[in-house]
Amino acid sequence: MTATPAVIGRFAPSPTGAMHMGNARTALLAWLHSRAAGGRHLLRFEDLDVGRVREWACDATRRDLEWLGLDWDEESLQSRHIERYAAAAAQLDTYGCTCTRREIQQVIQDSAGAPHGEEPIYPGTCRLRPVSAIRTPALRWHVPDWTVCISDALGGSALCQNLRTEVGDFVLRRGDGVFAYHLAVVVDDAASGVTDVVRGKDLLPATPRQAALQRALGLPTPRYLHVPLMTGFRGERLAKRGGAPPLMALREAGEPPGRVLSALAASLGWPVPGEVSASELLPLWQSFVTTAQT
Numbered sequence: 001m002t003a004t005p006a007v008i009g010r011f012a013p014s015p016t017g018a019m020h021m022g023n024a025r026t027a028l029l030a031w032l033h034s035r036a037a038g039g040r041h042l043l044r045f046e047d048l049d050v051g052r053v054r055e056w057a058c059d060a061t062r063r064d065l066e067w068l069g070l071d072w073d074e075e076s077l078q079s080r081h082i083e084r085y086a087a088a089a090a091q092l093d094t095y096g097c098t099c100t101r102r103e104i105q106q107v108i109q110d111s112a113g114a115p116h117g118e119e120p121i122y123p124g125t126c127r128l129r130p131v132s133a134i135r136t137p138a139l140r141w142h143v144p145d146w147t148v149c150i151s152d153a154l155g156g157s158a159l160c161q162n163l164r165t166e167v168g169d170f171v172l173r174r175g176d177g178v179f180a181y182h183l184a185v186v187v188d189d190a191a192s193g194v195t196d197v198v199r200g201k202d203l204l205p206a207t208p209r210q211a212a213l214q215r216a217l218g219l220p221t222p223r224y225l226h227v228p229l230m231t232g233f234r235g236e237r238l239a240k241r242g243g244a245p246p247l248m249a250l251r252e253a254g255e256p257p258g259r260v261l262s263a264l265a266a267s268l269g270w271p272v273p274g275e276v277s278a279s280e281l282l283p284l285w286q287s288f289v290t291t292a293q294t
């Protein structure tokens with residue numbers, strides 16, 4: 001008899017500042033998903049963008065999570081795994097690119113097929129021309145002509161993108177040497193055996209290109225659950241003037257964590273008392289997932 005593989009989930013914050021209620025809600029939902037399945041839960045700091053990382057933010061995030069009772073089984077920092085990303089990039093068909101943003105924009109504007117999406121699609125300018133010696137090149141993936149579809153386990157919607165026409169050759173390593181989020185996230189989720197990714201809905205449009213990287217690198221595609229973003233949170237339950245302060249401010253002001261959890265759950269429309277513990281929310285997550293799937 002083969003055992004069903006256990007769920008391995010993760011919360012992967014970028015330590016660029018204080019955690020706010022929106023991050024906390026994603027952290028809570030990711031935790032609920034891992035724990036409701038009796039699975040492992042990982043904490044991964046996505047700290048590759050050195051210019052944006054704040055040193056104190058990892059520690060503040062750990063404390064905020066502990067304070068809310070959102071524990072984790074293992075922690076990792078992306079900055080310790082640079083060699084993994086380099087090895088993965090070396091397996092792909094890539095080319096150096098020294099085009100500036102302005103040059104790319106110009107080519108797009110000059111071409112008949114101007115983009116209709118929100119994000120400009122890189123027109124492949126550097127693919128055919130030698131890189132300039134003046135700047136260190138970024139590394140772009142010469143994307144295959146694949147249409148990649150992913151389905152979201154929350155809500156069940158499928159999203160398909162053609163890499164050539166809807167995504168374009170995207171950057172795997174920036175000119176300043178920083179490996180791109182899309183590559184790092186795919187390599188790390190696979191290295192940690194992540195089976196379930198719970199994250200904000202803003203990342204849904206990026207998921208097909210991550211699935212494409214998984215396919216090209218021979219890595220498994222996890223289950224994705226993109227949770228709604230928290231917009232316009234007024235935080236009535238926290239009885240503070242002018243909306244929700246950062247989590248650490250609430251923590252330091254002696255706010256009971258159960259009230260914060262209650263406010264987070266209430267913002268999803270969950271029926272909760274004024275104070276709850278994280279584990280008391282486990283059954284509500286299960287019904288949230290079930291409702292979203294029907």
Ligand code: GLU
Pocket residue numbers: 012013014046185198199200203
């Ligand atoms: N580090 C990303 C963020 O904080 C999340 C990445 C992910 O969950 O895939 O928005």
